[in-house]
Amino acid sequence: MNRKFFIFFISILLTGCGIVKKKTTYGKERTITVAASENDSLVTGKKLPDSTKTVVVLEKADLIINSAMAYSGVRYKYGGTTKKGMDCSGLLYVSFGKNDIPLPRVSNQMALEGKKINLKKVTKGDLLFFKTTKKGKKINHVGLVVAVDGRDIKFIHATSSRGVIVSSLQEGFWNYAFVKATRVL
Secondary structure: HHHHHHHHHHHHHHHHOOOOOOOOOOOOEEEEEOOOOOOOOOOOOOOOOOOEEEEEOOOOHHHHHHHHHHOOOOOOOOOEEEEEEEEHHHOOOHHHHHHOOOOOHHHHHHHHEHHHEHHOOOOOOOOOEOOOOOOOOOOOOOEEEEEOOOOOOEEEEEOOOOOEEEOOOOOHHHHEEEEEEEEEO
């Protein structure tokens, strides 16, 4: 079911990208209601008064991804951190910050945070770092992993040409420019 939703979401994102700014609902929490058993109790040890309880199904990575996805379609602006304009490191700085995880403001300093991980072990919420210029000797671009499906890694980032979008690491340019992945969560 999640895979179908993801494929549907990506197709909507790609077909509507840049034409019209659409209202997003990514920040809304998803909840599931499950029946409680007779033995369910709160931390205090008291019996639940209701026969159902609501379980919030959002991990920290999902919360951060939802924060970032709320900026989908926002135009690129160097140094930007708002819906009026966003750059790649600003997108992650704001998204992690809204979820009480401080990160440095620029990508080459973000690359020093967390633990370096093998690309095969990348999961949602990990950071991908890139060198996008031929002469560049330091990291100058960052993205946030939003989904991993086998060898296909999707990440959200802000590009100077298309604004905030979701891309695949399998795309030639991003695959060539990739430097490393880190985990800060």
